[in-house]
Amino acid sequence: MIPVNEPLLDGNERRYVTECIDSGWISSEGPFVERFERELAGRVERRHGIAVCNGTAALELAIAGLGLQPGDEVLMPTFTIISCAAAVIRRGCVPVLVDSDSKTWNMDVNQLEGRITPKTRAVMVVHIYGLPVDMDAIARVARKHGLLVIEDASQMLGQTFRGQPCGSFGDISTFSFYPNKHITTGEGGMVLTNDEGLAARCRSLRNLCFSSRRFIHEELGYNFRMSNLQAALGVAQLERLDEFVARKRQMGNLYSRLLSDLDCLEMMPLSTNYAENIFWVFGAVLHDSVPFEASEAMARLGSRQIATRPFFWPMHEQPVFRNMGLFGGERYPVAERLARRGFYIPSGMALQKAQMEMVVTAVKELFSADNYQPTRAI
CATH class of the missing domain: 3.90.1150.10 (Aspartate Aminotransferase, domain 1)
Incomplete structure (x- = not known):
């Protein structure tokens, strides 16, 4: 059987993972996590990267970090992975669907304005399979109606829109590093933003919202941390x-x-x-x-x-x-x-x-x- 996908792991992956094992740093406290965040954020021209355990977690963290409230409407494509809609619904928000463009298979941006209501707060952009969404059109609609932009670039690491990296647009963006993606950490994902306050909030939410004193929590967060082993794979993959x-x-x-x-x-x-x-x-x-x-x-x-x-x-x-x-x-x-x-x-x-x-x-x-x-x- 010719497999539909098989990753390449013949670079520095073994060396970096062995380094984790030899040093004992296998949890999320290890140094490869911060290195992977820094290097991937630099690659897509973002100031802050927050590594998480998978791409679904990245979407949930992004929506929670933006502070969307129950009842808020989020425009998104109907043709996408269920993680996108699930993240919206779990937050108590309402997904408002948009059909696809027949040529690129991406969300038809010409239909966006017809789906906007007074409750619309954000648009979730999902780049599909190989070509990016028209981000110029997204930016025009977002500016006109005061919408937040969530960019799911899970399938587009290394892609650009008019020369600017996919994952660098909007208020927040997400990536997945599942084995069928351009680079893999086995499982894994990342949230990226240029907003320092938003990045700090996402880091807190990722790690159970610990306060200044450990085991004291004023808000419910998540355990979405990426391990040092995963990040070591990511660093090696990103090199290629x-x-x-x-x-x-x-x-x-x-x-x-x-x-x-x-x-x-x-x-x-x-x-x-x-x-x-x-x-x-x-x-x-x-x-x-x-x-x-x-x-x-x-x-x-x-x-x-x-x-x-x-x-x-x-x-x-x-x-x-x-x-x-x-x-x-x-x-x-x-x-x-x-x-x-x-x-x-x-x-x-x-x-x-x-x-x-x-x-x-x-x-x-x-x-x-x-x-x-x-x-x-x-």
Whole structure:
């Protein structure tokens, strides 16, 4: 089986982790945590980084740090990971959903103003799969309506918007370092901001809100700390970020060229007028002429030993939120189509060219004349 993702851990990872073990600094008190925060913040041109245990924790910490209150509305895409909506809901806030752009698969920024009400306090930007959201449009809307901007750049470390690093926009930004991201700490995440007061609040919330005297707490915080072992991996991975980004773009460009003759697949553009695709994953959407959906395509590729993953399932169609009485009767047709007809193929950092060619062969066989009918009911 060709895996959908496999990280590269052949740099200084073993050396730095061994240093943690030899020194005994394996908890969140170790020196690699502060080093990772400082170096990643510098990379994305932020003043402050707050390392946490995963990307979901980063989102929850960002929302809590901003002081959003129950009932506040947060604009966000329906086409994203559930962590984004869950963080809003757990704070008691209300997610207000926006459909996707059919070309970039990001939130359709042209729909934002139509979703704003007197209760709107923030917009959560989530850069999806390879191309960033139009941050100029986000900034215009945020300034006009006095909105906070939360930027989830988990899939975009190393990407830029008009030359400025993704993760450097808005009031606060977040990253994830899950193994399928451009750099990994196994699990892990980070909150970044330029606001010193906001950074201090996030650091306190991350660490149970200890007061000046230990074990005295005036506010409920979280235990969201990152370990020194995780941070050691992150420092080693960050040393190779430029190499990893170049590798991803090479893979994306090769896949795009080799699959360009398949009219039945819709692929993300190689670039826009504000960014070159970073290809966090290589996704494709089945054209409407294809008589089966992504689940069928994935099953067929799996039978050929090609691992795949489905696209995100929209927030307004999540059973857990429907059972909570949210998003009743709401429809977002672009996101619904992406969820049903979109999937991505192997595109991990360790993928080799020969494996990519095998994937391309399998995909082309999938859409050959002899294989174009569904093998089971959809």
